[in-house]
Amino acid sequence: MKTAGCARCKFFESDPAAIEAAFPGMSSLGSAYASVRSDAGLCIRRDLFLTPLKNCRDFENRGPG
Amino acid sequence: MSKKEKPPTDYCETKACADEAPQQPALMGWKELYLKEDWWAIYLGIGIVALAIVAFLSGSTIVKSLTVNPGGLKWSSFGQLATHFSQNAHLYALQLLSWLVVFGISTRIMGIKTAQFVPSFIILYLLSVIMFAIGGWVDAAKYNLEPPLVALIIGLFIANTTALPKWLVSGFRVEYYIKTGIVLLGATFPITLVISAGPTALFQAGVISLVTCLVIYFAATKIFGLDKRLASVLGVGGAVCGVSASMAIASSVKAKKEYLYTSVTLVVVWALVMIFFIPFVSKMLDLSPGVAGAWVGTSEFADAAGFAAATAYGRMAGNENIAIQAFTLMKVIGRDIWIGIWSFIFALIACLKWEKDECGTRPSAMEIWWRFPKFVIGFFVASFLMTAITAGYAAPVFNKVVKPGLIGPIVSLRSWAFIFCFLSIGLTTRFRELKAAGWKPFGAFTMGVVVNVVLGFILSVYVFGDYWAHLGK
Numbered sequence: 001m002k003t004a005g006c007a008r009c010k011f012f013e014s015d016p017a018a019i020e021a022a023f024p025g026m027s028s029l030g031s032a033y034a035s036v037r038s039d040a041g042l043c044i045r046r047d048l049f050l051t052p053l054k055n056c057r058d059f060e061n062r063g064p065g
Numbered sequence: 066m067s068k069k070e071k072p073p074t075d076y077c078e079t080k081a082c083a084d085e086a087p088q089q090p091a092l093m094g095w096k097e098l099y100l101k102e103d104w105w106a107i108y109l110g111i112g113i114v115a116l117a118i119v120a121f122l123s124g125s126t127i128v129k130s131l132t133v134n135p136g137g138l139k140w141s142s143f144g145q146l147a148t149h150f151s152q153n154a155h156l157y158a159l160q161l162l163s164w165l166v167v168f169g170i171s172t173r174i175m176g177i178k179t180a181q182f183v184p185s186f187i188i189l190y191l192l193s194v195i196m197f198a199i200g201g202w203v204d205a206a207k208y209n210l211e212p213p214l215v216a217l218i219i220g221l222f223i224a225n226t227t228a229l230p231k232w233l234v235s236g237f238r239v240e241y242y243i244k245t246g247i248v249l250l251g252a253t254f255p256i257t258l259v260i261s262a263g264p265t266a267l268f269q270a271g272v273i274s275l276v277t278c279l280v281i282y283f284a285a286t287k288i289f290g291l292d293k294r295l296a297s298v299l300g301v302g303g304a305v306c307g308v309s310a311s312m313a314i315a316s317s318v319k320a321k322k323e324y325l326y327t328s329v330t331l332v333v334v335w336a337l338v339m340i341f342f343i344p345f346v347s348k349m350l351d352l353s354p355g356v357a358g359a360w361v362g363t364s365e366f367a368d369a370a371g372f373a374a375a376t377a378y379g380r381m382a383g384n385e386n387i388a389i390q391a392f393t394l395m396k397v398i399g400r401d402i403w404i405g406i407w408s409f410i411f412a413l414i415a416c417l418k419w420e421k422d423e424c425g426t427r428p429s430a431m432e433i434w435w436r437f438p439k440f441v442i443g444f445f446v447a448s449f450l451m452t453a454i455t456a457g458y459a460a461p462v463f464n465k466v467v468k469p470g471l472i473g474p475i476v477s478l479r480s481w482a483f484i485f486c487f488l489s490i491g492l493t494t495r496f497r498e499l500k501a502a503g504w505k506p507f508g509a510f511t512m513g514v515v516v517n518v519v520l521g522f523i524l525s526v527y528v529f530g531d532y533w534a535h536l537g538k
């Protein structure tokens with residue numbers, strides 16, 4: 001059965017504080033708490049910035065919560 | 066492909082597989098209403114406007130008492146300044162407490178630690194008082210000591226010469242403060258002006274956005290041989306709304322982390338340059354505030370930086386309001402609100418052309434709404450609300466009663482939100498932490514900057530100069 005993609009993956013990081021920490025300078029003229037980011041986040045496995053609706057074969061369920 | 070031929074894994078990157086994946090809902094959904102600063106800026110801005118209206122209609126001075134500010138003192142001795150602060154200490158304490166409560170609670174709900182936010186915000190507030198006090202010096206204008214520029218320089222100096230602990234940036238929320246300020250700005254922005262000047266702003270901003278994006282994109286791909294995804298992140302970042310646009314496009318095209326980081330660095334550096342470049346060139350050329358505001362709106366890369374530039378030049382030229390209005394029309398209405406469409410288009414291009422076999426879930430048109438900068442809704446609501454409330458007043462009554470009693474306090478609170486923002490820009494920009502962009506991305510982006518600034522100048526000064534010079538008249 002298909003599940004939500006990156007959103008449930010343990011490699012997907014969408015916490016706004018973690019995203020701002022990953023991109024020094026981002027909070028100078030932008031914000032990870034902004035609507036424009038929507039749910040996008042970082043794939044720490046592939047070093048990508050992407051929406052959580054993607055799927056990939058490296059998916060590993062992050063478990064409950 | 067039949068069901069039997071499907072890949073054995075549940076997770077696929079092939080289009081054939083993705084075609085059969087159920088459409089997934091927006092994952093954040095209603096949580097956005099309390100987890101995103103855009104919505105909090107609306108609640109806070111509209112809340113302040115509603116409170117100001119109620120206080121005005123009932124004759125209460127509660128909002129006025131929160132607007133104490135040394136910026137208008139025109140002091141010439143420290144004694145005068147000291148007297149002002151000693152006489153109004155209780156009002157400053159009340160003001161600090163009020164900001165602390167509303168920003169503290171909202172940032173806590175968004176997930177920012179209160180124990181870090183509170184000391185950080187208190188420092189920000191005290192620095193803001195100092196910035197306003199500098200601006201209130203009788204000779205401040207003579208030395209171009211405009212609070213936005215002074216705040217930026219002092220913030221940059223502190224951030225780059227001292228070892229501020231990382232947690233201290235918790236209270237330096239540039240975007241949250243500028244969005245709150247923009248919603249408050251809506252209350253002083255007649256909706257009729259948006260309707261009458263909107264089409265001109267949209268046309269000018271549309272031209273500049275398209276040209277800038279195309280120049281950066283083709284320079285990056287054709288001249289410097291960069292990846293299309295990096296080119297698109299740089300292109301829209303330079304053309305629409307800087308860091309926010311870079312984030313939106315990076316996620317739409319599934320860009321590498323380093324691409325977004327590169328774009329963030331280039332936007333921050335060039336935006337800071339433009340904060341000083343455009344106002345001082347405008348001053349050299351003696352441009353009218355409306356024309357300079359339109360130029361800033363066309364050629365700045367971020368809202369916060371643009372408001373700093375427009376406010377600074379407006380004060381230099383003696384009409385801050387017109388410069389800010391022209392800037393807002395051009396940047397916020399002409400460029401920012403279209404980021405969802407840019408994002409959707411690039412998501413489609415990436416899916417249908419660049420990664421035909423690896424698209425995954427197809428882009429949804431809902432992307433346009435998900436990426437929409439929601440705080441703009443607050444700007445329009447505040448504008449409608451105030452226009453409706455004040456429509457019944459004749460001009461003399463408006464100028465004598467409504468302006469000082471209702472509009473003035475909102476303008477003052479907006480100035481506070483803006484100064485928090487301008488200081489935060491400086492305090493969060495540590496040059497040593499920015500990523501080295503590489504000369505190829507720098508070259509491509511810089512070509513876009515040059516075209517943007519020159520074309521923005523031509524459109525603002527020569528093509529539509531007469532229009533912007535007489536904005537609102």
